[in-house]
Every structure is written in C-alpha cells, then in structure tokens.
Amino acid sequence: MTDPATLPVLLVVEDDEGLQRQLKWAYDGYKVVSALNRAEALDLLRLHEPAVVTLDLGLPPDPDGTTEGFAVLTEILRLKPDTKIIVASGHGAHESALHAIALGAYDFCAKPVDIDQLGLIVARAFHLHALEAENQRLEAQAADGGTVLGRIITASPAMLKVARTIERVAPADVSVMLLGASGTGKELLARAVHEKSRRASEPFIAINCAAIPENLLEAELFGFERGAFTGAVKTTPGKIEMASGGTLFLDEIGDVPLPLQVKLLRFLQERVIERIGGRQTIPVDLRIVCATHQDLGAMQADGRFREDLYYRLAEMVVAIPALCERPGDAVLLARHFTRRFARELGTPVTGLAPDAVDAIDGYAWPGNVRELENRIKRAVIMAEGKLLGALDLDLPGLSEEACEAINLRAAREKADRRAIHQALIRTEHNISGAAKLLGISRPTLYDLLKQYRLNA
C-alpha cells in the first residue's frame, strides 16, 4: 500500500461535514485534508501547501451566499498563486463560476457534486500543476544554471565540462580544435572562445571549408589582386585578412585539400600572407579556431592531413559530446526552442505535451542540436494546439500508434526502446556494458537493436 505521507495533498474546504467525509473516502490517490472555514483552510494551506484545493463557496459566516468563499479563494491565491482551486457551489451557479474563474480559480463544479466528475477535474489539476512546476524549474535552470558561456544551453555534466574548458582556454590565445559531429554546436563554441578572449572586440570570421569548392577556397582564404585570374575584377581581401586582430573559425578543416594545407601551414608559421597574384606580404595577427567531424588521426595516417599542420591547429583539442550523450539536454533545448520560435513566429504555442517530451527524450538525434532546432521550428509552425505533441515533431519511426501505447505489447516496446537507449548512453555505446546494465546477453541486445531498428 502507498505510504499516505508520500501522497499529494488535496485540501477540501467544505462546511458540510457529511460531504467532507464523502470526499475524503472517495479519492484514495491523495491525502485529503479538510477545513470547515477560512481560518482552518489557511492553516492547512500553510501547513501542507497543497497543489489543489476544492472550495465550497457557501462557507460560514455566509453559508447561503458566496462572499466568504470568494474571500477564501482570493486569500489562497494571494498566499500561493500557483494553487489550482476548484470551486463548488450551488448558489447562482453560472455567475459564481464566471466570477470565480475571473478571480483566478482553475475550474468550477456545480453542486450537488458528482464525485466522479470532480475526481477527474482534481486529477487534471494535479497533472497541470506538476507540468507547470516542471516547466518553471526548467526555465529557472535555463535562465541560470542551464545557460553557460552566454547562450549555450545545457545541464549535462559532459557539456558543462566542455564549457569550463572553453572558459579556461579562451583567454590563452592558443589555437583550438573542436571535435564533434554535425550540429553539436561547434560554431557556437568557437564564437564563445572568441567572445571570452582579449580579441572579443575584433572580428570573428567563420568559413566552412567543406561548403566552398576546392578551386575557390584559396581565393576565399587568402584573397586576390585585381587581374590575378579571369573574373578577378577587383582586389579582394580574403577571410584571413578580414579576421585580422580577431578570430578565424575554420569549420570542417578536414576538407582542406593538401596543397592548401601547405599554404595554411606557412601562414601559421610566418604569420604573413600574400594575396593570389600579389607580391606584397601582409602581416596578419589572428587566432585560429577550427572544427571537424572527421577522424584527423586516421587522415594523417593515410597522408590526407598534414601532421605539422595538425599540431599548429590543435594546441588545445576539445571534444564535443553528441546530443544523445547529454542526458536531459534534448528536452531542455526543445523547451527553449519552442519558446523562442513561438515568440519569433507569433504562434500561440506555449510548450510541449507530455508525449512530445517522451518522444524527444527517447529519440537518438543523429543530426544533434541542429536537427532538434529544425524539427521544433517546423512543429511550431504546423501545430494546431497550444502544446506541441509527439506527432508534430514528425520523428522518423514515430507513428501514431507508437505515440500512444494502445496495448501491452506496444507499451513494452516503448519501455524496451527507452531502456536500451539510456543504457547505450550510459555506457558510451559499449554493447557489452549496455547488455550488462540491462541484465541481458550481448546476442539478445543485438537482436533487440535489430528488432527495434536502433543504432548501436
């Protein structure tokens, strides 16, 4: 049996002792405490801080009117504004209801009270209260502990460690190499390095080496003199020169072709450049931050990346965990993006429905924060209700049936997927470790991964 001390407290304010007793026995999922009048009600409010109160409007000294009931309503909300108050009254039910709601009551129930109907309203009120409390907690976290380095949202120890490293490294003017999959926030962290450095008031210039065709990358980086090649109609400084004094962020450094790696190395050794077609050497003082999702170690081994360049670029190496390795962050970020896009796009969406929270928590996010951001944006645009549901997110493999467990088999599968996902995260995708955590054999885990089409 559940320990009554751990049950949520429901305060019943009711001067009819018979009804009071009836309510007390009707709801066995709560610890019901009862008050006969205003003084008792406020004492119990202070003592238990109940999330939900049912309030009879006809209380002494005005048992046939509503004045005392409204006074209690106002007083409870003044003391604890998040309390969900369900008002019950038989006196001029309709006007009383409207007035009570206007004063801040959560809902209304006409007398004579239908115990089952009131039970449903009470259950919904507790649920809503819990959701709001969780939202507030996460908001507070996001506004305080949840945001690091200015705008990076995280509550995961692995990412907080990254942020601390960046904070320590930023003022030191060493080159920084960020390692991480696409969408993990590499550019955001590169900006943080810049903003926390003595170069913060100078330019931050980013260039994605993978997005620019090989034959144009040199001109983009080093600039060119007028007439240097066909189409070079005017002298144009390159990104290196533009970043002078500040920070140059070379994204996808692994995509820089070998001849250009040589040129880049020379620049890093001598700190001067020559524009294409130019004869003048131009000194440039800047800091380099680079990033890649590729295995530069393997690329060095087979001669695709120069070792000497690697050591110039990687005075400090920071590995960024994938989103699925930051437990809790996906939901935290999803709430942040929901609020942001709802505000920016002017839609009435206010948050995430519980099934969306579950789906976000259980999905592997192969595209990391960028994928999450895009899915939330689309969902905010497309959503019909105030809360984003799991289906609005359009996650692969999440069909209508999967959202709502319609039977025991579906519920089991959902639970299995979740447990496997969490075990893989906790063991850093070590199959033996995950199988051990789950209390199953390796072959069984492989079977389940195959059955549920999960990535190891």
Ligand SMILES: Nc1ncnc2c1ncn2[C@@H]1O[C@H](COP(=O)(O)OP(=O)(O)OP(=O)(O)O)[C@@H](O)[C@H]1O
């Ligand atoms: N921890 C975070 N908090 C808030 N926003 C984030 C966080 N991480 C990433 N973002 C946002 O997610 C998007 C992708 O991040 P970013 O561009 O920094 O990733 P990236 O690793 O450089 O991606 P890519 O390799 O695809 O260029 C950006 O809009 C960024 O602002």
